[in-house]
Amino acid sequence: MSSYEENYLNKRPQELCNMCGKCCRVVTTSLPYQELLELQKQGDKGACEFLGIFEPFASVEEARSVDKETVDNIIDNLKSDGKYDEEKITFYTCKYLQEDNKCSIYEERPALCRHCPSTPWAIVPPGCGFEGWLFMKREEDKERVRRAKEELLEMEVLKKKVTNLETLDKIYAVEHKLQRTIDMYKKYGSENW
Ligand code: SF4
Ligand code: SF4
Incomplete structure (x- = not known):
């Protein structure tokens, strides 16, 4: 290992x-x-x-x-x-x-x-x-944040359809995780990606 x-x-x-x-x-x-x-x-x-x-x-x-x-x-x-x-x-x-x-x-x-x-x-x-490599890695970070934002929107739609409390709790947990991903890159401007 x-x-x-x-x-x-x-x-x-x-x-x-x-x-x-x-x-x-x-x-x-x-x-x-x-x-x-x-x-x-x-x-x-x-x-x-x-x-x-x-x-x-x-x-x-x-x-x-x-x-x-x-x-x-x-x-x-x-x-x-x-x-x-x-x-x-x-x-x-x-x-x-x-x-x-x-x-x-x-x-x-x-x-x-x-x-x-x-x-x-x-x-x-x-x-x-490392310039080119860093550029590529930053684009990967941006893509990760964009995906998290898309999934957050999907969660919003899903929440409107769900009535079961247990399922809702799971959705909140997923939302929390997605928001954490976005916040992690806040200092680099993730709100605008
Ligand atoms: S910054 Fe680090 S790698 Fe560069 S010369 Fe100094 S000790 Fe060596
Ligand atoms: S600036 Fe970049 S290429 Fe030059 S020594 Fe430092 S890490 Fe290596």
Whole structure:
């Protein structure tokens, strides 16, 4: 039987990575730097792992001087999602990335690197080998949500025909599950799909 790690990686075709090193050279996080530092103090595993390898750039401009395209792509994406906050954004670079784009701790790299891209909705640098795959996965998510919406409509019709309480309870349970699927993608805009 394959391990959780193997299953996770099997879902991400690692051969798509073209080893450009862009996602190691300039990244940002959804949480502000100060919050990450707080979490690190509290021993939060994710924050400790991230700050154990990434160091903050002094400014957005400094990050831009390293990879303007990636920085601007991240900012544009955040702006279009209404999530850009100039005061709170920090870019980081990994201290283990070598000049030749190789990772100097590849065999021991943390899980956050092994699991990249963490979700089909991750913002990847322009030219990342995963771009096409992520697009396909996002379309699959959208299709899943559309099906759930259709089935919810079918449940509405069904409820009008059913009088048996037990059957109604089953319909409510199915509706609850379908709604959960839609809500799961809410932050990515599932209400409009
Ligand atoms: S940006 Fe994409 S292709 Fe480049 S190293 Fe990162 S995962 Fe691989
Ligand atoms: S530890 Fe290695 S794989 Fe992870 S971000 Fe740094 S250079 Fe990239």
